[in-house]
Amino acid sequence: MNNNTEEFLQKLAPCIERGDLDACVEEAAQVAQEMGVGAGELLRLSAEEGRNSRYGFAYVIALAAAQSLGGINKAIAYYNAALAANYIGKLKETEQYYKKAIEINPNYGEARSNYASLLKEHSRKSEAEDQYKKITDPKYIFAHIDYADLLIEKGQFSEAENQARIVLQVAPENPYAYMILGNILTEEDFFEEAIKEYQAALKNSTSMMDSEISEIHNKLGWLYGELKQYKKAQKEFRKACKRDSMNVKARRNLRKLRKLKIETEISTIQIFLGIVLLLLLFLLYIIFWIKRFSEMVFFAQIDILIALLIYIFLYPNIEKIKIGATGIEFEKSPGRTKSQSSGFES
Secondary structure, three states: HHHHHHHHHHHHHHHHHHHHHHHHHHHHHHHHHHHOOOHHHHHHHHHHHHOOOOOHHHHHHHHHOOOOOOOOHHHHHHHHHHHHHHHHOOOOHHHHHHHHHHHHHHHHHHHHHHHHHHHOOOHHHHHHHHHHHOOOOOOOOHHHHHHHHHHHHHOOHHHHHHHHHHHHOOOOOHHHHHHHHHHHHHHOOOHHHHHHHHHHHHHOHHHHHEEEEEEEEHHHHHHHHOOOOHHHHHHHHHHHHOOOOOOOOHHHHHHHHHOOOOOOOHHHHHHHHHHHHHHHHHHHHHHHHHOOOOHHHHHHHHHHHHHHHHHHHHHHHHHHHHHHOOOOOOOEEEEEEOOOOOOOOO
């Protein structure tokens, strides 16, 4: 930042601090003109202030720049203003300037994508879908992901899967696309296939936030719970809590699991007792052929030993059947968290 730009920001600061940002736009344009700060420099500065989280400055300077710019650069200035307005809670202005950016440049995919996300966030689903449909460029990955989320809400799973597949053609390791596929398969009750997609999302999750990764672990835990694989479910719920201590659904699911007291693997005691019973069966058979005692007694003893053997090894599954009948339900995480492109442009 050169001295001239720094001085410009210092002169603008008192107006920004007063809080009436729209009133500061004319002052910013006038001060810039007096100091010889051009519209191109204002556009660059608005992006820089936005990246530095100084959204009040970004908003005012972007609108001041828009007054003297034309074409694509004017659209970019309005886009920066919309981004800043969204961060500072000016909803009406956010929509206003996204629309201005799109009116100037109808092919401005980034602006259209963010505008669609804004509409979707505020339950204006039909308008959001209309904006998503107008983005034909596959490189706007989050537009396709958000559109897929919207289609899932509407129960249009085939169209949603198509959007996820478009993303994977452009970015084969995109975790959000895999998560979308997992959500679709879960809704359609293809649980084992859904698990594979969620696992693929986790494998490529380095760019995801901890809260999003936590959601995927909770989804996996829910699926394992539905499949009565409680030990795996417990493992995933624990991972979800470790990633995000505020994931209440995962914590509640863990509490529910503690009530089940499920033994999901054959224990050492089961194996030992099974071997003893098999040896007794073999010994009984040998004695029968040597002593030739009553067949009725022999088969009665055999039936008892076999029944004990079956009970020992099927006991955990019997418990699962009992628990399944109680109707215990685990809590699923919601779909993907809202995400807009937050990159200011210069």
